[in-house]
Amino acid sequence: MIKLEGITKSFGSLQVLKGIDLEINKGEIVSIVGPSGAGKTTLLQIMGTLDEPDAGRVEIDGTVVSRMKEKELSAFRNHRIGFVFQFHQLLPEFTALENVMIPAFIARVPSKEARMHAMEVLDFMGMTDRASHKPNELSGGEKQRVAVARALINNPAVILADEPSGSLDTHNKEELHQLFFELRERLGQTFVIVTHDEALSKITDRTIHIVDGVIKV
Numbered sequence: 001m002i003k004l005e006g007i008t009k010s011f012g013s014l015q016v017l018k019g020i021d022l023e024i025n026k027g028e029i030v031s032i033v034g035p036s037g038a039g040k041t042t043l044l045q046i047m048g049t050l051d052e053p054d055a056g057r058v059e060i061d062g063t064v065v066s067r068m069k070e071k072e073l074s075a076f077r078n079h080r081i082g083f084v085f086q087f088h089q090l091l092p093e094f095t096a097l098e099n100v101m102i103p104a105f106i107a108r109v110p111s112k113e114a115r116m117h118a119m120e121v122l123d124f125m126g127m128t129d130r131a132s133h134k135p136n137e138l139s140g141g142e143k144q145r146v147a148v149a150r151a152l153i154n155n156p157a158v159i160l161a162d163e164p165s166g167s168l169d170t171h172n173k174e175e176l177h178q179l180f181f182e183l184r185e186r187l188g189q190t191f192v193i194v195t196h197d198e199a200l201s202k203i204t205d206r207t208i209h210i211v212d213g214v215i216k217v
Contacts, residue, residue: 001026001190002047002158007056009042016042017053018213026157029184029191031201034210040194041162043210047192048160049077061157078107082151082189086163088143090135096146097122097131104153114153121149124186125179141172148179152187159183161193165200177203 007020016039024030032040045051046058049065058066061080065073082103090099097118104114122131125145135143144164151159159180165173177200180191193200201207209216 001028001061002192003057003059004043004047005057005059007043007046007053007058009039009046009051009053016213017046020056020213020215022208022215024190024192026190027184027188028206029180029204030193030206030208031204032192032194032208032210033196033201038210039213040210044160044162044192044194048081048083048158049073075107078103079154080157082154082156082159084144084147084151084159084161084164086166088135088147090143090146090150092135095132095134096127096138096142096149099135099146100149100153103150107154109154118149118153121152122146125149139172140168141175144168144172144176145179148176148183152183152189155187156189158190158192161191161195163195163197164193165195165197173197173199 002024004020004022007017008015009017020043032043034040042051046053057064063076065076068076100118100122101114104117119131122128125148127142127145127149130138130142138146165176168176183189184191193204195201
């Protein structure tokens with residue numbers, strides 16, 4: 001599903017990733033852990049085509065994305081990859097439903113179809129009764145569920161999450177972690193999660209440890 005070969009990345013004189021080789025199978029839930037500054041988020045951004053490696057090969061779902069032009073890459077990202085961040089990044093002026101629909105609009109899905117599918121995803125999240133609420137009317141856990149729904153709207157093959165439960169309390173963390181496994185069972189998606197949360201890393205299928213820009217076995 002995801003193959004990284006020889007990935008390096010530097011920012012100025014600082015080399016953050018030092019030749020990463022990694023393969024993640026379809027349907028796996030994998031956590032990436034390591035100290036701050038180890039290169040976890042940089043690796044996730046390269047995996048999600050949000051950043052380019054200095055060297056190396058990135059393949060996602062059979063497509064070598066490291067060879068794509070920007071316009072083609074943007075379309076691939078929109079259709080095949082969903083993102084969940086620590087601070088949900090919902091647009092405050094839009095309702096929960098409208099926030100979920102945004103990636104579908106970018107993909108030029110007709111409005112009626114996008115709205116119907118967004119409501120289906122929100123229903124699965126147990127958020128139907130909150131669809132018309134704006135982010136400032138939602139709890140932290142509800143905001144993150146809307147963010148997950150937004151990541152799912154285009155039926156991506158891969159969900160990439162960067163500290164998705166970092167801003168949540170214990171109860172909401174546990175609910176979000178369980179949600180990832182429910183989604184995998186129902187939709188078969190592959191999850192790659194950067195986290196400092198030991199409880200989450202212990203229940204994932206596999207934990208990747210990164211220290212000083214290299215994977216520690």
